[in-house]
Amino acid sequence: MKPYAFACAVLIPLLAVGAAIAEEIGSVSTVFKMVGANDKIVVEAFDDPKVTGVTCYLSRAKTGGIKGSFGVAEDTADASIACRQVGPIHVVESLKDGDVVFKKDTSLLFKTLQVVRFHDRKRDVLVYLVYSDKIIDGSPKNSVSAVAMEKGWKP
Template structure:
């Protein structure tokens, strides 16, 4: 066994995990510290596709005045675009798709997710941002699509 083997094994294990997001912008909404956060998420299995997701983050004063300390709203908006040559890797081509990104929006009950679904008939990747809640689903959803054809 070489020294590189544990590193390769760790990289292989991490390849199946949802992507990490990088904060690229922050918009102050009001004087109490509420912000809109904008993050970039590179699809880990589709090279050349980057999604930008925007969501609301409550500030300390808002948390103090309204209670509900450990939870942020479920709202999110997503836009995905080709950001380089597209190479589709081993993606789930099933009707339910697969998670690309997941972030907690409360201590245990709510998460913000980005799911990728492959529309084979139209050669399009569909990215849906939605909240997943333990006790009560959310109808708040935003989608974006990336076509997989080359323009002439």
């Protein structure tokens, strides 16, 4: 097998796997900074990559100032999530509890904001949890949202 064909065969499937990409909906300034960008609350939307018809809206803190302008500031762990059915729900792949649906670095190193999905089988509901983790000390700050599955769907 030629090297470029091998690379394509290995790398393309890896690119397809992973968390969703967020689209910024808007933002508001929370703290004025004389130099650099203001501190903000950013609202982003992303679609669940394994469940069509579900979109999550995430609000999160974004640090400004000089460090924030250069992308080296550490954002706080403050975040909130609201997930909604926006179309017919269809499960594209099998779901595993704790799957990462969305992930964003919130510091230059070691800190991420993550959204994970769980399936409450008793109530037939998808539960989305947003939280921040860090190698040494994560944060207990979190938010949760739920989307009821349509009747008759099969896991």
